[in-house]
Amino acid sequence: MPKVTLEHFAQRKQQILQDCIVCFSRKGFHQTSMRDLCEALNISAGGLYRYFGSKEEIIHAMVEEDHTQWLSAFSTLSPDLSFRDSLVALAAMAEQIYTTSREINSVWLQIHAESASNPTVQKLIEQHYRSFSKMLEQVIKRAQARRELTSHFSAAVLASFIISAFDGLMMRMVVDSTVSSKKLSRDFVNIITQLTDNREDAA
Amino acid sequence: MPKVTLEHFAQRKQQILQDCIVCFSRKGFHQTSMRDLCEALNISAGGLYRYFGSKEEIIHAMVEEDHTQWLSAFSTLSPDLSFRDSLVALAAMAEQIYTTSREINSVWLQIHAESASNPTVQKLIEQHYRSFSKMLEQVIKRAQARRELTSHFSAAVLASFIISAFDGLMMRMVVDSTVSSKKLSRDFVNIITQLTDNREDAA
DNA sequence: TTTTAAAAAACGAACATTCGTTCTTTTTAT
DNA sequence: ATAAAAAGAACGAATGTTCGTTTTTTAAAA
Numbered sequence: 001m002p003k004v005t006l007e008h009f010a011q012r013k014q015q016i017l018q019d020c021i022v023c024f025s026r027k028g029f030h031q032t033s034m035r036d037l038c039e040a041l042n043i044s045a046g047g048l049y050r051y052f053g054s055k056e057e058i059i060h061a062m063v064e065e066d067h068t069q070w071l072s073a074f075s076t077l078s079p080d081l082s083f084r085d086s087l088v089a090l091a092a093m094a095e096q097i098y099t100t101s102r103e104i105n106s107v108w109l110q111i112h113a114e115s116a117s118n119p120t121v122q123k124l125i126e127q128h129y130r131s132f133s134k135m136l137e138q139v140i141k142r143a144q145a146r147r148e149l150t151s152h153f154s155a156a157v158l159a160s161f162i163i164s165a166f167d168g169l170m171m172r173m174v175v176d177s178t179v180s181s182k183k184l185s186r187d188f189v190n191i192i193t194q195l196t197d198n199r200e201d202a203a
Numbered sequence: 204m205p206k207v208t209l210e211h212f213a214q215r216k217q218q219i220l221q222d223c224i225v226c227f228s229r230k231g232f233h234q235t236s237m238r239d240l241c242e243a244l245n246i247s248a249g250g251l252y253r254y255f256g257s258k259e260e261i262i263h264a265m266v267e268e269d270h271t272q273w274l275s276a277f278s279t280l281s282p283d284l285s286f287r288d289s290l291v292a293l294a295a296m297a298e299q300i301y302t303t304s305r306e307i308n309s310v311w312l313q314i315h316a317e318s319a320s321n322p323t324v325q326k327l328i329e330q331h332y333r334s335f336s337k338m339l340e341q342v343i344k345r346a347q348a349r350r351e352l353t354s355h356f357s358a359a360v361l362a363s364f365i366i367s368a369f370d371g372l373m374m375r376m377v378v379d380s381t382v383s384s385k386k387l388s389r390d391f392v393n394i395i396t397q398l399t400d401n402r403e404d405a406a
Numbered sequence: 407t408t409t410t411a412a413a414a415a416a417c418g419a420a421c422a423t424t425c426g427t428t429c430t431t432t433t434t435a436t
Numbered sequence: 437a438t439a440a441a442a443a444g445a446a447c448g449a450a451t452g453t454t455c456g457t458t459t460t461t462t463a464a465a466a
Contacts, residue, residue, distance in 0.1 A: 025319065025320075026320060027320050028233070028316070028317065028319070028320040028321075029233075030231070030232075030233030030234065031233065031320060033450075033451065033452080034451080034452060034453080035450085035451085035452090038418095043416080043417090044416055044417040044418060045417080045418070045419095045452090045453075045454090046415090046416060046417055046418070046453095046454085046455080047415070047416045047417065047418095048416095049452095049453070049454085050414095050415070050416080054452080054453080055452070055453095106316070106319035106320075109312075109315060109316045109319065110316040110319070112312060112316070112374055112377065112378055113231070113309070113312045113313040113315070113316035113317075113377075114231065114316075115377065115378050116228065116231070116309035116312065116313070116377050116378075117228075117229060117230050117231040117234060117309075118231075122378065125378050126378060126379055126380075129375075129378065129379060150397075152397060153390070153393070153394060157387075157390045157394070158394070160375070160387065160390075161368065161390070161391060161394050163371065163375075164368055164369075164371030164372045164374070164375055164391075165364065165367055165368040165371055166367075166371070167370075167371035167374050167375070168366065168367030168368055168369065168370035168371030168372075168374070169367045169371075171315055171367070171370050171371070171374065172332075172363070172366075172367055172370070174315065174316075174318065174319050175315055175318050175319075175325065175328050175329060175332065176329055176332060177325075177329075184360075184363065187356070187360045187363075187364070188364060188367075190356070191356060191360070191361070191364050191398070192398075194353075194355065194398070195394070195395075195397070195398020236424075236425060236426080237425080237426055237427080238424085238425085238426090241444095246442080246443090247442055247443040247444055248426090248427075248428090248443080248444070248445095249427095249428085249429080249430095249441090249442065249443055249444070250441070250442045250443065250444095252426095252427070252428085253440095253441070253442080257426080257427080258426070258427095
């Protein structure tokens, strides 16, 4: 009779996805052929297509992978943390997500670029940012309520700004190899917290 | 006898480059074939190859195009401006560069992604940021000398931060169609200036 | 325990297209 | 008449995907 796999299948699929990420980060989606993938993963074409029905499907899976990774990371964030500590924790998550497998960085950037010409990807990313923004706004609003963060700017605008700054940092890390992510992200946290902390707004 | 073109040639080349940018922004470098370009530009393969020796060459030309555009924009920046006004002016330049031809945004993002797998592009971009950073540091140092800007952070770090924030903003504009660049970039200038202005550092 | 049947998993040659580029030819403008 | 400019057919290589075949794995039958 058959083989009673299920989680085994999912596990293998996950492993394949990770390997694909490495390949894509090195050569780019559209420069990496299915043949390239097969060779690198030691799998045949037919084998690979059992796990992902198309190249597109792999791309979508990568977006969702990153999305869920961030969701679960965010869920571990205690509401009791100060604004600064929340930021520090988020930066640490970014460290962990984006440097334990350094390749994700480049793939994530590629996905953003892809979204300009790929409506499906665009929709996935937009939705990712929507929920991500929401969560960050919660943190900001709590900090503002506690008066440890200036209320000069709306939570939505601040969230947008912070996300952009870190997206830009990620971009920079891909482009400039001399950037030390650890040092820079710490600098960024310092700047943001210093710049947003509450001082009896004497402007 | 020959045709005495020269600037005519350069002019046509520039026009072709602009049209390529539009095409690439809609479909992406690697999804846009030379045939696609030829059809869209109403030119033959042989004709196109007279202006650019390869697809790569077009990409390089786009990077350099953006680079020189920013260089000339920066050179118009008066040293007498306050820090805030300098930022406002820079944001206005970004507005002008990135919204008069909205497509450049997406292409610029693609170029960043490309740099991860294309050493030549990576080198071009790295060099672009190097000179861009230098110029911004000048502005920051002047503002710090005038004591209208906190000296809590080094000019290099601040420059890095500001560039990242605006790169991230650009990225966001590509990904999220609902973003109003005008409003957001103004918010960003407000945040940065508020957060970096000099108050007798009572921390 | 060994055999066996059946299905899942993996393989890899083959498919029709499409790719970037070249090259010969034709047109255009002096 | 001459040479630059444009054209577009043609090239081999490479693309994503399919599909018939082989291998492996499993659990019931012997």
